[in-house]
């Protein structure tokens with residue numbers, strides 16, 4: 459597994475804190491110290507480590523867990539979130555247009571694993587998105603064509619020609635694959651750099667060819683030095699994504715990944731071996747959850763987040779506050795908890811009179827309708843009148859009648875909530891609904 463050592467020492471920290479009966483300041487300090495040690499051993503930049511440990515400590519001591527969860531659970535969720543942020547949070551997308559030949563140019567310094575990665579990416583794309591061709595434009599090392607062919611096998615064609623001019627090879631290759639209606643072309647460039655300051659050939663090729671996406675390969679074993687390399691390339695050519703290679707067993711892998719993320723370059727994939735299928739999509743959340751021991755952590759984090767949202771909603775409602783953002787949250791919560799009428803049926807004297815008569819398909823549409831409104835409208839629904847209703851309906855693909863129905867239900871619910879906004883009434887209500895204590 460990738461970054462085995464980092465994973466096992468973080469899991470160790472997690473299982474230690476999970477085994478504690480009381481989570482006081484000393485327990486949090488110990489947890490943070492262990493996380494710190496694990497990250498430093500994985501070569502993560504000391505400044506980043508100090509920042510992340512300060513945040514974990516502060517949040518673990520300050521934030522209160524939502525009803526039904528312990529401070530232990532919360533500490534693990536905070537670790538999960540902070541590590542995910544460190545690695546860039548959301549997975550980066552590969553831009554792709556279905557009706558054209560998408561051109562990807564691969565750049566990177568010598569020995570970074572660029573040629574191998576071209577083959578891996580071609581293999582990955584061809585399994586998912588149709589026909590993929592490769593252009594081998596590494597004029598300094600003509601043998602790289604053979605290297606790619608051996609890796610990808612006969613199904614993925616590799617274009618090259620004898621020439622000293624890489625741009626000429628690229629142009630002809632692109633023409634060839636366009637004629638044949640390929641979905642993707644990946645160009646392997648020469649990349650002879652002793653250091654990252656001599657990147658002129660990439661820049662020239664980029665200007666001449668105008669690829670749809672430039673991907674940079676960075677050797678994961680260089681650790682924190684990945685930061686400077688990612689920055690240097692990104693200053694010269696618009697790098698749309700990075701592939702960090704050789705992360706199988708790399709002691710410095712944590713350093714490389716966090717350094718690339720800190721440089722602002724999105725990580726698309728990681729290379730985890732020498733074979734053509736040793737390429738993994740990089741999704742920070744999944745990656746961190748695997749480091750910490752699997753899907754349970756994501757589930758725990760999600761459950762806590764839900765519980766937080768519930769208690770925030772409860773607090774606002776108990777003060778008589780209820781805008782369309784709350785209504786959306788409320789629809790989402792009830793969508794999970796059960797029938798929509800739950801809240802209203804629970805209210806003495808009102809049950810049966812005010813019905814939110816929606817099925818689950820309708821619920822999704824209602825959420826889409828609310829998403830089509832502007833934030834100002836959601837906060838102040840009185841702004842939604844006349845032509846705005848038509849516009850919102852068009853934006854969310856429903857009829858104006860349905861938007862009006864939603865607004866009517868919202869106003870009924872709001873009235874109800876205002877009428878029982880005294881704290882004790884609300885508490886009683888929520889206890890009956892089974893949320894909050």
Ligand SMILES: Nc1nc2c(ncn2[C@@H]2O[C@H](COP(=O)(O)OP(=O)(O)OP(=O)(O)O)[C@@H](O)[C@H]2O)c(=O)[nH]1
Pocket residue numbers: 566567568569570571572573574575596599602648649703704705706728729730731732736
């Ligand atoms: N373990 C491991 N080795 C890798 C990975 N990616 C590439 N390599 C190896 O790293 C070495 C260099 O890879 P190449 O693809 O030839 O590197 P390059 O950047 O194209 O190098 P030049 O063509 O010389 O510029 C090869 O031995 C690859 O097998 C990886 O993810 N894991």
